[in-house]
Amino acid sequence: MDKDRKNIVVLEPSKIVYEGLTSLILKSDHDCFFFHTENINDIEILFAQKDISVVFINPITVLNRLNEFARIRNHFPDIYWIGIIYSFYDSSVLSIFNDTFLITEDISVIIKKINKICKNDSPHSQKDVELTEREKDVLKWLVTGFSNKETSNKLNISIHTVNTHRKNIMDKTGIRSMSGLTIYAVTKKIISLD
Amino acid sequence: MDKDRKNIVVLEPSKIVYEGLTSLILKSDHDCFFFHTENINDIEILFAQKDISVVFINPITVLNRLNEFARIRNHFPDIYWIGIIYSFYDSSVLSIFNDTFLITEDISVIIKKINKICKNDSPHSQKDVELTEREKDVLKWLVTGFSNKETSNKLNISIHTVNTHRKNIMDKTGIRSMSGLTIYAVTKKIISLD
DNA sequence: CGGACAATCACCAATAGTGGTGATATTCAG
DNA sequence: CTGAATATCACCACTATTGGTGATTGTCCG
Numbered sequence: 001m002d003k004d005r006k007n008i009v010v011l012e013p014s015k016i017v018y019e020g021l022t023s024l025i026l027k028s029d030h031d032c033f034f035f036h037t038e039n040i041n042d043i044e045i046l047f048a049q050k051d052i053s054v055v056f057i058n059p060i061t062v063l064n065r066l067n068e069f070a071r072i073r074n075h076f077p078d079i080y081w082i083g084i085i086y087s088f089y090d091s092s093v094l095s096i097f098n099d100t101f102l103i104t105e106d107i108s109v110i111i112k113k114i115n116k117i118c119k120n121d122s123p124h125s126q127k128d129v130e131l132t133e134r135e136k137d138v139l140k141w142l143v144t145g146f147s148n149k150e151t152s153n154k155l156n157i158s159i160h161t162v163n164t165h166r167k168n169i170m171d172k173t174g175i176r177s178m179s180g181l182t183i184y185a186v187t188k189k190i191i192s193l194d
Numbered sequence: 195m196d197k198d199r200k201n202i203v204v205l206e207p208s209k210i211v212y213e214g215l216t217s218l219i220l221k222s223d224h225d226c227f228f229f230h231t232e233n234i235n236d237i238e239i240l241f242a243q244k245d246i247s248v249v250f251i252n253p254i255t256v257l258n259r260l261n262e263f264a265r266i267r268n269h270f271p272d273i274y275w276i277g278i279i280y281s282f283y284d285s286s287v288l289s290i291f292n293d294t295f296l297i298t299e300d301i302s303v304i305i306k307k308i309n310k311i312c313k314n315d316s317p318h319s320q321k322d323v324e325l326t327e328r329e330k331d332v333l334k335w336l337v338t339g340f341s342n343k344e345t346s347n348k349l350n351i352s353i354h355t356v357n358t359h360r361k362n363i364m365d366k367t368g369i370r371s372m373s374g375l376t377i378y379a380v381t382k383k384i385i386s387l388d
Numbered sequence: 389c390g391g392a393c394a395a396t397c398a399c400c401a402a403t404a405g406t407g408g409t410g411a412t413a414t415t416c417a418g
Numbered sequence: 419c420t421g422a423a424t425a426t427c428a429c430c431a432c433t434a435t436t437g438g439t440g441a442t443t444g445t446c447c448g
Contacts (some may be wrong), residue, residue, distance in 0.1 A: 001210060013298040014297040014298045015214070015279065015298075015300065015301060016211060016214035016215050016218060016259075016297050016301070017210060017211060017214055017280075017297060018214065018216035019213070019215075019218050020208075020209070020210035020211055020212065020214025020215070020217065021210050021212035021213075021214070023213050023214065023217050024210060024213050025210065027421095028434050035386060042334070042347070044287075045334070045338045047334070048338075049338065049339075082447060086208070086280050087280070087281045087282075088433060093227060103208045103210055103211065104207045104208045104209075106209065107209060107210070107394085115435070128355075131427085132423090132424065133424095134424075134426095135424095142373070142375045143376075144371045144373060144374075145369075145370075145371035145374040145445080146196065146371075147371075147403095147404070147405090148404075148405070149404085156423085157426070157427085158426075158427055158428085159428090160426080160427050160428055161201050163406085163407095163427095164425085164426075164428095165426095166405090166406090166426085167406080167408095168224075168405095168424095169405070170406090175339070176339075176406085177339035177340070177341070177372075178371075178372050178373050178376075178405090179336065179337045179338060179339045179372050179373065179375075179376045180338070180339035181373075182337075182373045182376040182377065183339075183376065183387065186377075186380070187387060193377060193380065193381065212391085226404070229399080285404090294389085326394065326395085327394095328395065328396095329394095330393075341433095341434070342434075342435070342436090343434080351395085352396075352397055353397095354396080354397050354398055354399090355395070355396050355397060356436085357397095357418085357436085357437095358395080358396075359396095360435090360436090361436080361437070361438090362394095364436090364437090370436085372435095
């Protein structure tokens with residue numbers, strides 16, 4: 001997995017603008033990964049699960065919710081907020097972002113902004129704990145939708161053992177829900193999407 | 195050469211919007227050919243050389259040149275002008291176009307407008323017994339690892355309502371585990387894997 | 389108008405999961 | 419040999435989920 005890849009959230013109600021922005025950046029051979037969301041409600045999910053460094057944000061999405069935006073910004077101080085400007089805003093509104101760009105601007109201007117942020121970005125290693133083989137066995141069944149009891153039957157062990165393994169898995173990964181563990185298992189290729 | 199192919203001019207200063215608009219329409223398996231121009235000066239050349247049927251037009255490109263726009267419109271009466279709206283305009287400005295769409299609108303709305311013009315409106319009712327928007331909202335949070343109670347807080351509804359939605363989702367999909375629903379949500383692109 | 393559907397809320401009982409405390413046995417590296 | 423890691427099993431208390439049964443409200447459509 002590429003450690004230099006940037007995860008970028010695009011908080012923009014227009015699918016057209018999202019598509020255009022991401023398409024042009026990707027065409028420029030930039031190694032980014034994009035997440036689209038249309039309102040601020042969903043953004044904390046993304047922050048919780050992903051290593052997000054940049055948010056492209058349409059000011060309209062927070063205009064009536066500046067308090068909530070301030071709270072989120074304070075809560076995630078490392079995130080760089082870039083406003084997507086295609087209308088007229090008061091400068092006091094625009095100052096809530098780290099940077100802005102005009103929608104009519106050339107894509108190279110936007111890419112320069114991304115590059116500037118990347119240079120300042122410190123490579124922080126994400127603690128990558130390895131599960132034991134047995135833990136992977138247990139996880140495989142659990143995230144395929146089997147209950148603790150069913151899993152214990154499949155593996156011919158007691159439900160208590162399954163429970164212990166599950167607890168250890170949750171302690172190691174820090175993920176405390178089966179849904180989260182399912183995502184984990186898929187991305188770690190412990191199970192396949194089929 | 196396909197006779198049904200539509201030649202569409204996009205008169206739009208923003209490359210991002212042009213890219214997004216055309217990319218999404220092409221992704222929808224629509225047989226269109228696009229010409230990009232950033233101002234009205236070049237448009238008559240295109241009209242002379244190509245068989246243009248539709249112009250997607252950003253009102254800003256003609257706001258200060260309404261007389262010239264009226265002249266061109268009169269000169270090419272068969273052309274259908276669709277305004278690309280992403281700001282606030284006086285209704286008298288918008289009335290100079292045959293139709294408009296909001297940049298935040300779904301691409302299907304825009305495609306419907308194209309189809310209406312070309313009288314190719316195919317009634318493809320794809321009997322998709324899908325989840326409702328609210329059910330998707332609930333599912334989004336649930337499969338991201340939030341509990342019923344947390345989800346009810348996030349959506350500002352009672353835990354009973356979350357429960358009802360969850361039950362309906364499980365009934366509709368026939369999937370009775372959160373892990374299974376997570377896989378479902380990923381494959382249905384309700385959430386993203388990353 | 390009336391019926392279908394969507395979204396909201398509530399109660400109840402059974403089952404399952406979570407998280408803490410243990411324990412024992414085996415294996416393997418220092 | 420010793421200690422760390424792994425795998426196994428158990429009990430307990432609490433909370434959450436699951437799956438029924440309702441209900442009310444509003445909207446949209448024929």
